Amino acid sequence: MEKEPLKNVAVKRFELTLEGKLAQLDYVEQGDNLLIFTHTFVPNELRGQNVAARLTKYALDDARLLGKKVVPQCSYVAAYMERNKEYADLRADVGPQLA
Numbered sequence: 001m002e003k004e005p006l007k008n009v010a011v012k013r014f015e016l017t018l019e020g021k022l023a024q025l026d027y028v029e030q031g032d033n034l035l036i037f038t039h040t041f042v043p044n045e046l047r048g049q050n051v052a053a054r055l056t057k058y059a060l061d062d063a064r065l066l067g068k069k070v071v072p073q074c075s076y077v078a079a080y081m082e083r084n085k086e087y088a089d090l091r092a093d094v095g096p097q098l099a
Contacts, residue, residue: 005058014059021045025055025077034092035059035068037077056080060087 005016014025021043028036037059042051056077063070069092072078081087 005055007059007062014055014062016051016055016058018046018049018051023051023055025052025059025074027059030071033068034071035063036071037074040074040076052076053080057084060090063090 003016003018005014008015012027012029014027016023023042023046024040025037026039026041028038030036037056040052040055042055057080059077060070060081064087068090070077070081070087070090071092072081081091
């Protein structure tokens with residue numbers, strides 16, 4: 001059975017541990033309805049295995065489930081959302097306060 005990502009609310013990140021290595025997607029909450037995805041990290045040993053994509057999909061699905069919008073500050077998340085148009089509706093309009 002394939003391991004699933006988890007949401008670690010205490011440290012504000014989504015995590016996936018494989019082969020004893022931790023991959024993560026960090027986020028910041030702004031207000032009640034906005035998540036800013038700030039950084040994705042995948043250890044060298046896990047690269048090329050779709051780990052970042054799995055984390056990002058999980059995080060975006062979680063945002064949708066909670067009715068939140070997303071600011072993809074992380075370049076990986078921004079590219080993922082661009083490639084996967086089904087998440088376009090989650091993208092928040094970025095105002096001057098977030099630019």
